[in-house]
Amino acid sequence: KEIFIATRNKGKIAEFKAFFQQKGLTVKSLLDLPEEIDVVEDGNTFEDNAMKKAETIGKRIGKAVLADDSGLEVDALNGKPGIFSARYAGEAKSDEANNKKLLTELSGVPDKDRTARFVCALAIYFPTGKVKTVRGTCDGIISQTLEGDHGFGYDPLFYLPQLDKMMAELTKEEKNKLSHRANALVKLADYWEEWSKENI
Numbered sequence: 001k002e003i004f005i006a007t008r009n010k011g012k013i014a015e016f017k018a019f020f021q022q023k024g025l026t027v028k029s030l031l032d033l034p035e036e037i038d039v040v041e042d043g044n045t046f047e048d049n050a051m052k053k054a055e056t057i058g059k060r061i062g063k064a065v066l067a068d069d070s071g072l073e074v075d076a077l078n079g080k081p082g083i084f085s086a087r088y089a090g091e092a093k094s095d096e097a098n099n100k101k102l103l104t105e106l107s108g109v110p111d112k113d114r115t116a117r118f119v120c121a122l123a124i125y126f127p128t129g130k131v132k133t134v135r136g137t138c139d140g141i142i143s144q145t146l147e148g149d150h151g152f153g154y155d156p157l158f159y160l161p162q163l164d165k166m167m168a169e170l171t172k173e174e175k176n177k178l179s180h181r182a183n184a185l186v187k188l189a190d191y192w193e194e195w196s197k198e199n200i
């Protein structure tokens with residue numbers, strides 16, 4: 001059995017693969033399609049954008065589809081970069097440039113004021129037209145320096161006080177126990193059975 005995820009983000013794909021492998025599901029993504037399908041991500045919330053991705057791709061391929069819209073909300077920046085996390089430093093979408101910009105924006109801000117959270121909205125689209133969204137979050141603190149080489153995106157700057165580790169120091173398996181994405185996936189538990197029935 002297969003699960004199709006409407007993403008081109010290799011970091012997300014690796015985490016979804018680790019999660020669904022345990023359920024015996026094979027993960028396919030936009031990287032496995034021969035054609036490029038454009039999704040206009042012009043929503044105002046993570047949920048809106050996740051739904052747009054799931055619906056656009058689901059209608060095109062005629063299958064149940066899962067989509068992830070996620071990002072980082074930094075309190076000292078009034079919730080920025082938020083839904084613009086992927087292109088914080090510009091359309092080129094480089095993790096390095098985004099991390100550098102975040103450090104610059106937060107320069108001079110003391111540790112106690114560097115609180116932040118990762119947010120993940122997941123949308124499931126079923127060919128019946130039904131769409132369901134859920135949200136997972138994960139709290140942390142933006143560090144002053146980059147550390148760790150696992151994960152992707154802002155993980156090398158995201159400090160987890162309860163573990164005394166950076167998100168980028170965790171293995172996929174460790175991250176999948178506590179991340180915003182993991183917390184959202186757990187909330188979709190009721191839907192995997194329905195998914196399996198539709199994708200025999």
Ligand code: ITT
Nearest residue numbers: 007008009068069070071072085086152153154155
């Ligand atoms: P798709 O739309 O193809 O899924 P994308 O990278 O454009 O890929 P988003 O619009 O949802 O996806 O942006 C997510 C960005 O938020 C991502 O590029 C990272 O910068 C950040 N992000 C999300 N989840 C993260 C995580 O687990 N660790 C670190 N950064 C994360």
